[in-house]
Amino acid sequence: METSLNQEKLVEEIAKRVKEIIELLGDNPNREGIKETPTRVAKALLDMTYGLRTSQPTIKVFKLNEEDDTNYEEDQLILLRDIQFSSLCEHHLLPFIGKIHVAYIVGENGKVAGFSKIIRIVNYYSARPQIQERLVSQIADALMNSDIKPKGVMVMGDALHMCVYVRGVKDKEAKLLSVATRGIFKKDKALVNKVLRMLDSSNKSLSLI
Ligand SMILES: Nc1nc2c(ncn2[C@@H]2O[C@H](COP(=O)(O)OP(=O)(O)OP(=O)(O)O)[C@@H](O)[C@H]2O)c(=O)[nH]1
Ligand SMILES: [Zn+2]
Numbered sequence: 757m758e759t760s761l762n763q764e765k766l767v768e769e770i771a772k773r774v775k776e777i778i779e780l781l782g783d784n785p786n787r788e789g790i791k792e793t794p795t796r797v798a799k800a801l802l803d804m805t806y807g808l809r810t811s812q813p814t815i816k817v818f819k820l821n822e823e824d825d826t827n828y829e830e831d832q833l834i835l836l837r838d839i840q841f842s843s844l845c846e847h848h849l850l851p852f853i854g855k856i857h858v859a860y861i862v863g864e865n866g867k868v869a870g871f872s873k874i875i876r877i878v879n880y881y882s883a884r885p886q887i888q889e890r891l892v893s894q895i896a897d898a899l900m901n902s903d904i905k906p907k908g909v910m911v912m913g914d915a916l917h918m919c920v921y922v923r924g925v926k927d928k929e930a931k932l933l934s935v936a937t938r939g940i941f942k943k944d945k946a947l948v949n950k951v952l953r954m955l956d957s958s959n960k961s962l963s964l965i
Pocket of ligand 1: 919923932
């Protein structure tokens with residue numbers, strides 16, 4: 757984690773530059789309403805990019821069948837849906853916000869990931885300048901390379917990009933959907949479609965084949 761000393765220095769240095777930007781934009785950075793803004797912006801930027809300065813959270817795993825004799829289904833499909841995320845588009849440093857869905861097939865070791873740890877991974881890779889396609893790929897790789905050693909992973913992002921919403925083309929409806937597949941999901945299109953149906957059984961157009 758960042759030390760508070762580093763954090764204070766960073767806030768100070770970034771705030772200095774934000775103050776200059778406010779001036780360049782034509783506002784008075786010393787007026788009452790805005791004089792604390794450079795510090796607030798600096799803190800917000802640091803908060804939204806903490807993933808650049810910290811290491812990836814550990815994915816705690818549990819072994820199915822460790823303490824009981826339940827006959828767990830082989831190749832169990834696990835889907836975490838509707839993980840809300842916000843990230844910063846690397847082209848404009850504006851937020852993109854939406855949902856990430858993560859599916860995986862339990863590997864031969866019978867290990868599963870702690871639910872919250874996957875959300876921590878989503879948050880971690882979101883907390884940096886990003887593009888959505890890289891975000892879903894990094895989450896997929898983090899799970900594939902973790903101790904759960906799944907047979908496959910599928911990560912889907914569904915987000916509104918503020919750089920498209922508030923500026924440029926100003927499209928307020930367009931959402932970007934991106935999917936990263938690893939392992940068995942690369943070969944088994946029926947499995948991919950099963951996940952898509954689970955995510956939205958009412959929207960048949962989500963089918964990829
Ligand atoms: N594929 C993808 N594109 C993104 C993402 N975030 C932003 N973009 C796009 O990245 C592109 C950057 O294009 P540029 O032409 O360099 O930027 P620009 O002049 O601001 O483009 P406009 O947005 O069209 O005004 C734009 O088309 C953005 O919509 C993302 O996560 N994935
Ligand atoms: Zn952008």
